[in-house]
Amino acid sequence: MNARFCPGCGAPLAEGERFGRRRKYCRFCGYTHFREPKVAVSALLSHAGCVLLVKRAVPPRLGYWALPAGYMDADELPEEALAREVLEETGLAARATQLHAVAPLAGWKERRGILVAYRAELVDPALACDNERLTPRDDVSAARWFTASDIPWLELAFDSTAQFLRDWIALTDQRDT
Numbered sequence: 302m303n304a305r306f307c308p309g310c311g312a313p314l315a316e317g318e319r320f321g322r323r324r325k326y327c328r329f330c331g332y333t334h335f336r337e338p339k340v341a342v343s344a345l346l347s348h349a350g351c352v353l354l355v356k357r358a359v360p361p362r363l364g365y366w367a368l369p370a371g372y373m374d375a376d377e378l379p380e381e382a383l384a385r386e387v388l389e390e391t392g393l394a395a396r397a398t399q400l401h402a403v404a405p406l407a408g409w410k411e412r413r414g415i416l417v418a419y420r421a422e423l424v425d426p427a428l429a430c431d432n433e434r435l436t437p438r439d440d441v442s443a444a445r446w447f448t449a450s451d452i453p454w455l456e457l458a459f460d461s462t463a464q465f466l467r468d469w470i471a472l473t474d475q476r477d478t
Contacts, residue, residue, distance in 0.1 A: 339414030343370035348429030356443035365458035392436030394424035
């Protein structure tokens with residue numbers, strides 16, 4: 302948000318050095334405007350050797366595959382946002398099981414933030430690895446379960462997606478040995 306007026310007194314905001322960097326502030330009441338980063342969550346949702354990916358229907362990286370993901374709302378916990386985003390994008394009920402990684406939010410030059418990635422599981426495991434039961438919606442054009450050998454590496458939307466999938470493969474390989 303590009304703040305122009307003080308939310309406290311309504312005066313126009315000025316710009317200057319505040320708390321170690323250039324920020325907008327109110328010359329009258331002392332308010333300092335801190336820009337908040339965007340926080341997104343993603344689900345590394347896997348079961349029985351399959352991982353769920355969605356094809357993006359919105360920028361950035363329209364038409365590329367990514368993990369189910371989206372922005373947190375201000376009144377949500379990250380795990381709640383994850384469950385909401387997976388349901389919105391695929392029709393599947395899921396829950397976060399473990400924090401996987403935190404990465405810079407990529408793909409936007411003007412939107413800085415962090416991506417909180419969780420390992421996740423389906424509420425109903427009987428729906429895992431069944432592409433017929435997926436319902437792509439919201440901001441995705443397709444949803445599909447992939448095995449490690451089927452991942453479309455050249456069609457992945459973000460470096461973080463590729464890294465999280467490499468992590469998943471390594472974790473899966475460790476369990477199999």
